[in-house]
Amino acid sequence: MRDLTVDFHTEDGVVHAVDGLSFDVERGTTLGVVGESGSGKSVTNLAVLGLHDPQTSRVSGRIVFQGRDLLGAPRSTMERLRGNEIAMIFQDPLTSLSPYHTVGAQIAEVYRRHRGASRSAAWERAVEMLDRVGIPQPRTRAREFPHQFSGGMRQRATIAMALVCDPALLIADEPTTALDVTVQAQILDLLRDLQEQTGSAIILITHDLGVVASTAHHVLVMYAGRAIERGTVREVLHDPRHPYTWGLLGSMPSLRRPVTEELVPVRGTPPSLINVPPGCPFHPRCDFAPLAGPRVCSGERPELSPPRGHSDACYLTSKQKQEVRP
Numbered sequence: 001m002r003d004l005t006v007d008f009h010t011e012d013g014v015v016h017a018v019d020g021l022s023f024d025v026e027r028g029t030t031l032g033v034v035g036e037s038g039s040g041k042s043v044t045n046l047a048v049l050g051l052h053d054p055q056t057s058r059v060s061g062r063i064v065f066q067g068r069d070l071l072g073a074p075r076s077t078m079e080r081l082r083g084n085e086i087a088m089i090f091q092d093p094l095t096s097l098s099p100y101h102t103v104g105a106q107i108a109e110v111y112r113r114h115r116g117a118s119r120s121a122a123w124e125r126a127v128e129m130l131d132r133v134g135i136p137q138p139r140t141r142a143r144e145f146p147h148q149f150s151g152g153m154r155q156r157a158t159i160a161m162a163l164v165c166d167p168a169l170l171i172a173d174e175p176t177t178a179l180d181v182t183v184q185a186q187i188l189d190l191l192r193d194l195q196e197q198t199g200s201a202i203i204l205i206t207h208d209l210g211v212v213a214s215t216a217h218h219v220l221v222m223y224a225g226r227a228i229e230r231g232t233v234r235e236v237l238h239d240p241r242h243p244y245t246w247g248l249l250g251s252m253p254s255l256r257r258p259v260t261e262e263l264v265p266v267r268g269t270p271p272s273l274i275n276v277p278p279g280c281p282f283h284p285r286c287d288f289a290p291l292a293g294p295r296v297c298s299g300e301r302p303e304l305s306p307p308r309g310h311s312d313a314c315y316l317t318s319k320q321k322q323e324v325r326p
């Protein structure tokens with residue numbers, strides 16, 4: 001992704017949901033995208049999928065997938081890619097599963113549509129996928145409806161459906177937020193195992209750095225639709241450089257135990273994306289702005305630097321950060 005910008009028109013004004021976002025995701029790796037509600041995480045991925053409404057939104061930049069720019073790709077191309085080369089898992093499995101069809105039939109249908117498989121071959125593939133995601137007695141369970149599955153089982157079923165065509169890219173938007181802690185851990189383990197087998201790239205959207213710590217290779221921290229820190233998971237979790245990331249890390253009960261509720265990591269509330277603060281968008285909430293000089297922080301927007309590797313967007317010097325980091 002290069003310089004992605006997404007604006008929406010609403011009755012209240014223009015929402016600047018994403019502003020100048022760039023990142024890469026390599027095959028076989030997971031990028032964790034972290035931020036509070038309203039930080040533009042989900043919007044970014046709807047744009048990747050071509051699911052934004054062209055009537056009310058303006059999207060610019062480049063989203064290159066396997067050498068092809070998806071922004072501006074014809075609708076038919078996006079329809080062919082979605083569910084096939086690029087698949088998604090949402091927080092609520094019932095977003096992807098219809099209550100009126102059996103779980104097996106829904107998975108088989110995705111395979112038939114994209115692969116042109118026969119009914120029986122698609123059914124066998126559905127049973128195989130349910131088995132791979134750890135559904136016991138998959139042949140029997142394939143004939144059941146989503147309401148007959150527990151929450152964790154339903155999320156396993158949506159993972160089976162997302163992976164049925166061996167996608168090169170899987171986008172998982174808060175895939176474990178609705179699940180209890182034990183089931184969360186199982187689902188994250190499952191995603192890791194499946195990634196090892198298939199080599200898919202995964203974009204994992206979450207508000208939970210614990211989930212990132214246990215699952216991702218790289219992490220991108222977002223605030224108000226901007227990337228404010230990025231690096232490997234080790235770099236960002238062990239040597240966080242941006243004051244907002246310090247706040248996020250400070251709010252974590254434990255790196256090993258994912259939280260089930262959205263915590264407020266820093267005093268104050270995330271800014272309205274209609275009136276994003278000038279300069280560093282975090283400055284109204286940042287305790288360290290006086291150090292950099294308040295006029296500096298509310299002046300020009302800080303860019304991510306250095307351009308490669310572990311980078312962050314903050315005016316404090318490395319020395320200042322070392323002195324004040326909690």
Ligand code: SF4
Binds near residue numbers: 280281283286287302
């Ligand atoms: Fe805080 Fe200023 Fe750094 Fe923004 S640029 S995080 S306001 S010190």
Ligand code: MG
Binds near residue numbers: 042173174
């Ligand atoms: Mg979201």
